[in-house]
Each structure stands twice: as structure tokens, then as C-alpha cells.
Amino acid sequence: MSARDALPPLQCLRAFEAAARHGSFTQAGRELNLTQSAISRQIKRLEEDLGRPLFERDPEGLRPTPAGEDYYRVIRRVLRELADETSRQRRRGNERQLTLATSPTIASTWLARKLTDFRDLHPDIELRILTMEDPHRLDLAEFDLGIYYHLSHEIDPPGVAAEPIFSDEDVIAVCSPAYLARFGEVHDATDLLDNHTLLVVEDYFKDWLTWQHWYGTLGLDWHTPAHSLRANSYQLLMHAAFAGQGVVLCWSKLLSEDIAEGRLLKALPHAMPSPGTFSLLTPQHRHLSQAAQRFRQWLLEPPDA
Structure with missing residues (x-):
């Protein structure tokens, strides 16, 4: 293969595909564990190789040029086929x-x-x-x-x-028997806010909900809880709930076995239909x-x- 026919480096193609898909060098860098400037350099190298711009900026952000759109469709298909075939070959040794x-x-x-x-x-x-x-x-x-x-x-x-x-699925408020034995029964939704500890997820993804949302959807009066334990890991909060540290929101079917066997108890009778x-x-x-x-x-x- 001549130098003129040589393919661009794979890392440049991956950077371009991610940037075109996200419409952002920054988001592409996060996906590929690279800095925004590293993505920018790889795109520039690819543009120099092809001899034409692949992106342009407008008030809404980054978008591919017409040439970039055409190239993106091809590169995305080729990378997907390459990934799938690589995966098949790797699994072939252990079906x-x-x-x-x-x-x-x-x-x-x-x-x-x-x-x-x-x-x-x-x-x-x-x-x-x-x-x-x-x-x-x-x-x-x-x-x-x-x-x-x-x-x-x-x-x-x-x-x-x-x-x-x-x-279907419901979102309910639960705690452990050890929590109730230590802090007493949760009498109602207001009592939960005033006298108990809410386990609160921080930095949650769009697929989760807040206690305030749960209260609002069920038509319950909300105010800032007197006590809370916060973490950016829902898994950590679930362990805290099992350990008797507070009351957490959870999906009823996901934890149906724990509820059926008494490891978790409903702190309140309310159930909110899950949005997902x-x-x-x-x-x-x-x-x-x-x-x-x-x-x-x-x-x-x-x-x-």
C-alpha cells in the first residue's frame, strides 16, 4: 500500500466517530478517557490527512461538515463491524x-x-x-x-x-428492622421528614428520582428533612439501609426477595409507579x-x- 493510500490511525478515527456522535470534543474525550485537546489534535491530524475540514462550529455547538457527515456514516459502520467481528473472534475460543x-x-x-x-x-x-x-x-x-x-x-x-x-414496577420507601427497632416506627410522611434519616442519592443519572419528586408525585407535603445521609453511590446507600442507617427509596420488584423475607420493611405504605x-x-x-x-x-x- 502506498503512502497516499495508507489508512488514518485508528485512534484518529475513533476520536472522530465519538466527536461526531456526541457533537462535542469534550464528551468524546470523556468517552475515550482523553483530554479535549487530545481529541482536537487527532481531529486536526485527520483533517490534514484528508485535506478538508470535518467539523464546523455554529451557535448550537459543533457539527460535522457535509464531508464530515459522509465520512462519519462510513467510519461508524466500519468501527461497529470491526468491534463486532473482534468480539466474535474473541468469543470463538470460548463459546x-x-x-x-x-x-x-x-x-x-x-x-x-x-x-x-x-x-x-x-x-x-x-x-x-x-x-x-x-x-x-x-x-x-x-x-x-x-x-x-x-x-x-x-x-x-x-x-x-x-x-x-x-x-410494571413501583418505587417504595424501605428500611431495615434494625432501624425501626432503634429509632421507632415511621408514623406518616411528615414524621419521616421530621424524625427519621433519609438516605439521599447525589450525582444521580437521569434515570433516578429524588425524594422530593417521590413526595410530589404522591401528593405528599414536602419540606427539607431534618436528618439525611448523602452519597453519590446508590449501592452504598442500599448497604447503609440494610445496616440500619436510614430509609431509602427502592424498586419493589428489584428487592422483592429482601422484602418478602423481612430483611427490608416498608417504612410507609405509599408506592409510586416507576417512570421506567x-x-x-x-x-x-x-x-x-x-x-x-x-x-x-x-x-x-x-x-x-
């Missing part, structure tokens, strides 16, 4: 391995228990769990199926289709392995359904 992507909370509070039943039915499948809080940061080549909380009105992670696992659903994310434009097909059928079409 029995299944990689599931999910959030740390779902992995620790629900999936780890459910997998016991699946492994009893399919002992030949080797499971691997990949935890990532934000599904939009997933690399499609790194997992077979994903399990995440999904809002229908939000933009889906690129390249995946979402199917609900539960037909727990969903199975399936990468599109990829043939599912036998292991992935068996897991999907087990999860979405259980024998007792």
Missing part, C-alpha cells in the same frame, strides 16, 4: 462464556441472587459480570447482554434494543451466541410465566 453488563446496584442486590437459578439450569455456561453505572459508556464489543433501568423517553444507548424484564422499567439491553446488528439466547429466554420467558 460457553456469557458477559452481562449491569450497574453495581443491580448486580449486587438482584442479579447475583437470580444467577443462582440460571446456573443451576445451565451449568455449562461460564458467566462474567461487567459493572458500569452509566449504560451510555458501554462498549458494545465488551458484553453480550445488559440489564439496566430504562426510561422510554430517554435516548437509548447507541446500538442496543431494550426489552422490559418486569411489566428494568430492561434487557441487546446489542443490535449482532448474532446472539447460544449462551446469550439461553439467558434471554430464561430471563424474559420463564417456564412459569
